[in-house]
Amino acid sequence: AAALRKTFEAGTTKPLKWRLEQLDALEHLLREREADIVEALRQDLRKPANESYGAEIGMNLTDIAYTKKRLAGWMKPERVPTALIAQPGRSVIVREPLGVVMIIAPWNYPFQLCVLPLIGALAAGNCALVKPSEVSTATSALVAEWFPKYLDRSAVQVMEGGVPETTALLREKWDHIFYTGNGTVARIVMEAAAKHLTPVTLELGGKSPCIVDETADLDAAAKRIVFGKFYNAGQTCVAPDYVLVQDSVHDALVNRMVSTIREFYGDEPQRSPDFGRIINERHHARLTRLLDGANVVTGGETDAADRYIAPTIVRDVSPSDPMMQEEIFGPILPVIAVPSVEAAITQVNRGPKPLALYVFSRSKTNQHRVISTTSAGGSTINHVWMHVGVPSLPFGGVGESGMGAYHGKYSFDTFSHRRAVLRKPNLSEPPIVYPPYAPWKLKWLKRMI
Ligand code: NAD
Numbered sequence: 468a469a470a471l472r473k474t475f476e477a478g479t480t481k482p483l484k485w486r487l488e489q490l491d492a493l494e495h496l497l498r499e500r501e502a503d504i505v506e507a508l509r510q511d512l513r514k515p516a517n518e519s520y521g522a523e524i525g526m527n528l529t530d531i532a533y534t535k536k537r538l539a540g541w542m543k544p545e546r547v548p549t550a551l552i553a554q555p556g557r558s559v560i561v562r563e564p565l566g567v568v569m570i571i572a573p574w575n576y577p578f579q580l581c582v583l584p585l586i587g588a589l590a591a592g593n594c595a596l597v598k599p600s601e602v603s604t605a606t607s608a609l610v611a612e613w614f615p616k617y618l619d620r621s622a623v624q625v626m627e628g629g630v631p632e633t634t635a636l637l638r639e640k641w642d643h644i645f646y647t648g649n650g651t652v653a654r655i656v657m658e659a660a661a662k663h664l665t666p667v668t669l670e671l672g673g674k675s676p677c678i679v680d681e682t683a684d685l686d687a688a689a690k691r692i693v694f695g696k697f698y699n700a701g702q703t704c705v706a707p708d709y710v711l712v713q714d715s716v717h718d719a720l721v722n723r724m725v726s727t728i729r730e731f732y733g734d735e736p737q738r739s740p741d742f743g744r745i746i747n748e749r750h751h752a753r754l755t756r757l758l759d760g761a762n763v764v765t766g767g768e769t770d771a772a773d774r775y776i777a778p779t780i781v782r783d784v785s786p787s788d789p790m791m792q793e794e795i796f797g798p799i800l801p802v803i804a805v806p807s808v809e810a811a812i813t814q815v816n817r818g819p820k821p822l823a824l825y826v827f828s829r830s831k832t833n834q835h836r837v838i839s840t841t842s843a844g845g846s847t848i849n850h851v852w853m854h855v856g857v858p859s860l861p862f863g864g865v866g867e868s869g870m871g872a873y874h875g876k877y878s879f880d881t882f883s884h885r886r887a888v889l890r891k892p893n894l895s896e897p898p899i900v901y902p903p904y905a906p907w908k909l910k911w912l913k914r915m916i
Contacts, residue, residue: 468639469698471567471594474621480564480592483539487743489589489618490538493582493637494531496617497524503609510605511577513744513774518699523579527857530583534590535860535873541590544887552915556891560782564592566642571633571647571656574746575702575796578612580670582611584645585623589880593643593843594622600635600648601629602746604902633675634659641665642883647704660674668871668881670704671864672794675823677707677851678811678837681715683827687849692827693731695851698780700743701798702750705823705852707843708758708795709784711811714804721782721802724764728778737775744774745797751776754797757790766798776909786814808833815841844868 479485497504499609501524508514508523544559557794563833568588572580582596588595597614599607611625625638637644637659646656647670660667679688696707712720732739745751754776757771766779776798784791784801791801808828815824824843828834844864847854854860863872873881899911 468568468569468596468636468641468916471596471622471624474619475564475566475594476893479619479891480589480622482596483542485619486538486590486592487535489622490531490535490586492617492619493586493589494528496583496873497527497531498614500613503613504606507605507609508578511574511603512699512702512746514699515743517741518743519578522576522699523582526579527582527586529856530858530878531587532873534586534604534879537876538590538879541876544888551732553889553891555894556889559888559890561886562591562879562888565882565884567596568643568645568882569596569598569636571598571642571644571646572600573649574600574606574705575699578607578610580647581614584647584668584873584878586871588882589623591879591882596624596626596636596641598626598628599700601627601632643668645871645873645881646670653869657903665787669869669870669871670862670865671733671822671867671869672684672704673821673864673868674708674791674794675705675821675825675843676811676815677710677825677828678808678815679710679712679715679716680808680826680828680830680833682829682833683716683720684829684849685716685720685723688827689720689727691850693727694823695733695825696800697728697742699800700745700776700909701800702743702746702796703852705855706796707800707805707823707825707851708821709791709801709812711803711805713808713811714806717802717804721764721780723782724800724802728765728780732778733820736766736777737770737773741779742798745776746774748774750797752786754795754799757795757799758798759789761788761790761799764802764808785826786817808836812837812840820844820868822864822868823847823852823854842866852858899902 505516505519508519544561547558549556549558570584599610611627614625640663645668650671653669732742736742751774761781762783764780766777768777779799781801818840822844824846826837845854858875861872861877862874899908
């Protein structure tokens, strides 16, 4: 971090020109290295090219284009009104970079989650150290190889490694730590950050519910839920973790989801080029255990040698089942029948605040009821995780699903300090604020506030 700090202190990263150059460089990397990125993700997760392009290249390109277009405007000092007591004067908010930041990424979208926070860090004029996940080895190596070839090496560094390396990095002083991953490690990160009073953004996960009521368009719901759940073989922080469906349409929804799985991945999903694999043996074993004794409607097959778990739907799940105790983070979808939307809401509100919550309903009343009586990082109504791709919406969790947010302007804000600046003229002023105090001065003071 010492070299990065030197660069930051030299002021290299502050000009708009430098920031735009770095964003251009990232864009070139994404466009010119597309094939390498897709290949690394195939090695790590057998990620289909369409999913790699959509989530790990396209989304970054969208954010870069959005940021480049607006960055000059975001950087301008923002005029705000000046209170009477401070008159005459002019008040502005100046956005200044935080300094040297650390970005720690997980393995499930291992490339996107290195790049997307970095866009914000660079746009805001910071130096950054990026620590990719050691679990997704091919992508980690790719990031370590290509970032230095495209980006200003004096301002962006990549450090590969696992727990010991990250633990050592966390001992250093950073001006911000941006962590994406699980809640257990997030607590370790926050504790380490506390020692230096370093602010943190924590992008975490949890069990994101999906509520389907009896007015929902079941064909659309089935297609969209299956797509959102089995994308990246279920290893998506905003995947619908489980479905709460009104009992009158439970069977109809389940049947449609079963046929959608066949339509998407064929009779043998293991042979489908469009269905990914579980990241490693440990997670494969964990998911296989969750299937013990489950009432499987479709799927359920596992193949450890191929790290394959079939797209699986499970019914008759009770809230006390192991698969309802932890984030599933794999291609297993429990479907739970509930008598009403209120019952679904009650069940959701018993758990921690999720990263995402989805509601499928044609009833505006029910849509509104779900949104206004629950809390979640974000929501899409009548679809899954589409809100994440809208750069004008903040992306982040609440409660146990995380703190802070990013994407587009929110990334710039996350990596900027809003500095308050009041400029006063040297005019002579009425002496009411200065000693010696007097009752008439107090009277005037009270009038002005
Ligand atoms: P992971 O195991 O790759 O860990 C994430 C990072 O933490 C890695 O870089 C790893 O090296 C580091 N790490 C692990 N143990 C550490 C320790 N003891 N000390 C310091 N650093 C340590 O990934 P994961 O945590 O299994 O990721 C999956 C989780 O991430 C899920 O809960 C998922 O919902 C969540 N997630 C959230 C988002 C989001 O944007 N909110 C996105 C993707 C994943």
